[in-house]
Amino acid sequence: MLDTTWLPDKQGNFHKPGELKLDDLPQSFERDERLANQLGMKKDVVAKLAEEAGISQDTIKFAQELEKQPPDIRKKIETLLQKQDGGQPEFPQSSSADPKRRRERFAEQLAEAPEKMYEPRTRSVRVTQATEYTRVWLRNQYTNNKDQMICQICEKEMPFKKRDGEYYFEAVEAFSRDDFAKEYEAQFLAMCPLCAAMYNEFVKHDKRAMESLKNALMNSEDAKVSLQLGDLDTSVRFVDIHFRDIKTIIEAQE
């Protein structure tokens, strides 16, 4: 059956199965991949790809459709798929084409790398970062009735407790040192490490962002003011005492 010419193409000419792809068959023929495989028919590109990648042809057809979509739609679909994955993004992979050669080269580079150089430098180190007193004060202000310590920005529980059983948190000075030369506990904010890093990047290093936060605080009766951290629209929330104190501090500076 494989060596005789019995399978028709669209034009009605007969061929051996090995000479035709599923797509070459007349329209009225049902396309059955398994049968095509058993007959040893030629594989079209999609079928070949699917087999090599170990995925179905439908998935490839979906990918082809996806390819035609505008970038924002693709982004949305990607986000959806990630959410179904439990929100876990893909871990990056890097592999070397020639691991042995790479290891040899890396060993050479290591042998040639210069020793780290150290030179003594003097600089003024601020010893009064957030004092223990300030940290205790913040911890008390931002611990709720369930003994959970809450971040002033994301309002989530601090991510972990230290070995001593206390929550890990960062006491971040709300404004720069130029604005407040004196140490006062209310000028610090209690944040989780992620919010602290974003606050440092987007507020402390941006004079305009800092000014606009100050204005927002001064003009707000609500102890929660909105805050832009990069692309993130968020807010910073205070307990009542802290909110009044920080307003007093800002007023005293003006």
Ligand SMILES: [Zn+2]
């Ligand atoms: Zn946070």
